[in-house]
Amino acid sequence: MDVWRFWFDDSAIQIMGVEFGINYGQIANNLPSHSRVSTLLGSLNISRVKLYDADPNVLLAFSKSNVDFIIGLGNGDLQNMTDPVNAQDWIQQHVQPYIGQTRITCIVVGNEVLNSNNTQWMAYLLPAMQTVYLALSKLGLNQQVAVTTAHSLNILATSYPPSAGAFRQDLAEYLQPLLNFQAQIDTPFLINAYPYFAYKDNPSEVPLNYVLFQPNEGLTDPFTNLHYDNMLYAQIDAVYSAIKAMGHTDINVRISETGWPSKGDADEAGATLENAQIYNGNLLQRIEQKQGTPAKPSVPIDIYVFALFNENLKPGPTSERNYGLYYPDGTPVYSLGLQRYLPELYSAVSAAGTRVLPFFVVLVSITTFLMLI
Numbered sequence: 001m002d003v004w005r006f007w008f009d010d011s012a013i014q015i016m017g018v019e020f021g022i023n024y025g026q027i028a029n030n031l032p033s034h035s036r037v038s039t040l041l042g043s044l045n046i047s048r049v050k051l052y053d054a055d056p057n058v059l060l061a062f063s064k065s066n067v068d069f070i071i072g073l074g075n076g077d078l079q080n081m082t083d084p085v086n087a088q089d090w091i092q093q094h095v096q097p098y099i100g101q102t103r104i105t106c107i108v109v110g111n112e113v114l115n116s117n118n119t120q121w122m123a124y125l126l127p128a129m130q131t132v133y134l135a136l137s138k139l140g141l142n143q144q145v146a147v148t149t150a151h152s153l154n155i156l157a158t159s160y161p162p163s164a165g166a167f168r169q170d171l172a173e174y175l176q177p178l179l180n181f182q183a184q185i186d187t188p189f190l191i192n193a194y195p196y197f198a199y200k201d202n203p204s205e206v207p208l209n210y211v212l213f214q215p216n217e218g219l220t221d222p223f224t225n226l227h228y229d230n231m232l233y234a235q236i237d238a239v240y241s242a243i244k245a246m247g248h249t250d251i252n253v254r255i256s257e258t259g260w261p262s263k264g265d266a267d268e269a270g271a272t273l274e275n276a277q278i279y280n281g282n283l284l285q286r287i288e289q290k291q292g293t294p295a296k297p298s299v300p301i302d303i304y305v306f307a308l309f310n311e312n313l314k315p316g317p318t319s320e321r322n323y324g325l326y327y328p329d330g331t332p333v334y335s336l337g338l339q340r341y342l343p344e345l346y347s348a349v350s351a352a353g354t355r356v357l358p359f360f361v362v363l364v365s366i367t368t369f370l371m372l373i
Contacts (some may be wrong), residue, residue, distance in 0.1 A: 020287050021070075022325075023046035023257055026055065028311040031327040034061035037308070041067065050256065050304045052111065054094035063101040068258075070106040070304075070366070071095075073132070074123050078110055081128035087135040091322060098294075100339070106146040107132060108256070110183060112192065115152035124299035126178050132333075133185060148182065150190040150256040156242060161221040162228065162295065165238030166245055176246055184248050191239055192257035195231040196270060203269040206231075212275060213282035226294035232258060232283070237295040252299065258283070259306035261319035262333050269284065271319045277334040280305060280325070281325050284336065 024037070031037075038061045041049065050070040053056060059069065060246070073081060080086045095104055109129045113121045129147050136142040154160070155175070157168040167175050195211035206292060209216035211231045218229040228234040232255075239253045254324035260279035264271025283303070290300040310333065326332055 003024075003157040010102070013199055017360035019047070021050055021204060022046055022308050023050045023052075023259075023304050023306045024058070024308045025052055025311050027314045028328060028359050030308055030312060032057050032261045032328065032330055036203075036330065038062050039065075041308075041327075050108070051065055056098070059102045059104070059127075062319065065102070065227055068105045070108055071104055072108045073110065073128070075113055075116065075118070078113070078121055078124035080130045081109065082131055084135060087128075089318045091132070091135050091139060091141070091144060093186075095141065096139065097118055099141070099144065104252065105278060106148065106187075107136075108148060108150050108190065110149045112152040114149070114151060114174055115154045122174050125174065126181060146187045147185065150192055153191055153193050153239075156238060158242075159215070159235060159238040160219075162225045162226070162234045162237035163221050163241050165241030167242045172246075179243060179246050179248050179251060183248050187252075188254040188255035189239065189243060190254055191236070192306075193232060193235045193255050194258060194260075195235070196260050197272045198231060200264075200268055208275075211270075211354040212220045212278045213286065214278065221294075224295070228294060233293040233301075236301065237293050240293075240295055252302075252331040254302040254304075256304050258303060259318065259323045261322045262324075263322040267318050268317055268319050271322070271336055276323075277336075281336060296316070336353065 002105050022041070032040075034057050036054075037058075042065060046071075047066050048068045049062070050072075050074045053074065054071040059071075062069070073090070077090075081090065086148065095107075098104060110121065110125055111134055113125045116122070129149060133142060133147045136145050136147065155167055155171055156165060158166040163206055179189070198208045199208060199211045207216055208214075210218065210229070213230045215324055216229060218227055219234070221226050226237075228237075236253055243249075243251055243253070253306075260276040261268070261271040262276040263275040283305070287301060287303060292299045292301065305325070307323045307325070309326050310322050312321055312328070314320045322333075325336065
């Protein structure tokens with residue numbers, strides 16, 4: 001079998017054009033090869049991928065693909081990136097060799113730095129972003145490659161009602177100049193937003209249907225009279241309000257991570273396969289409809305789903321290792337509508353030098369739940 005075999009149901013055809021991104025994390029020792037991942041994402045029409053590093057093996061595997069990549073600089077690299085020589089060297093090693101064949105569109109400098117309680121990282125964040133941007137400019141790449149950073153929703157002091165959204169006062173000294181810089185270079189404000197956490201922490205008070213995009217009474221902002229039928233949209237608008245309170249209406253908010261775990265520990269309320277399928281399925285429906293939030297109805301939500309695979313080496317509770325849409329062997333954790341077969345594949349050669357027998361992996365993916373309606 002040397003060609004793809006596939007079939008579509010009606011709902012799968014309908015949502016082939018869904019424009020969403022996927023987070024491709026690699027904190028695992030059992031993931032499929034990068035070339036297989038490239039084939040999978042190509043077959044599913046996923047054209048936006050976010051990495052947490054600048055793995056050259058991934059960038060090479062996606063050479064000449066139609067995938068736009070966000071690459072990452074780790075928090076531990078922030079101090080080095082404040083040095084112009086180091087920043088230029090990094091770009092020349094991790095961006096320039098690949099950008100001709102692989103579409104690198106953004107560098108995320110640090111992840112959730114302002115929620116880290118590491119004051120050194122916080123102090124280095126903006127200088128690192130500025131230095132990376134200047135290095136890109138010097139190399140003539142600043143029009144191709146944007147520079148931003150990703151934040152935890154915990155940088156908000158107030159998230160409800162959305163119109164009263166405000167950043168934590170202790171972070172104002174970092175956020176104000178950061179917002180000024182991002183407005184200057186016109187890059188999006190990235191937020192990792194997980195309604196799951198709000199439900200897990202308070203399941204008796206937070207309606208499950210409200211966080212899962214299921215039918216519910218919703219909530220009305222008493223100051224704007226805008227009605228919210230899901231928590232994610234309320235969170236996004238709270239961030240817009242917090243940014244506006246700092247004097248900016250010229251910065252777009254994008255969701256760099258959101259998802260729902262399919263498994264969790266006994267004390268992790270709501271971490272079930274059914275809820276994960278419902279959350280991601282309903283989310284993809286809304287993306288397909290190009291919905292905006294109540295406060296920004298004309299701006300379609302821009303989202304990177306977390307995550308492509310379950311990652312078995314991630315620390316923390318069980319949920320942390322079970323956000324993936326796929327198991328590492330290539331089978332789906334749950335159906336998301338579009339069903340495909342991979343061609344016959346062989347595993348890597350074992351340590352003993354014996355190749356494992358060929359196998360077929362059924363890949364059912366991305367774009368779900370519509371077929372269940």
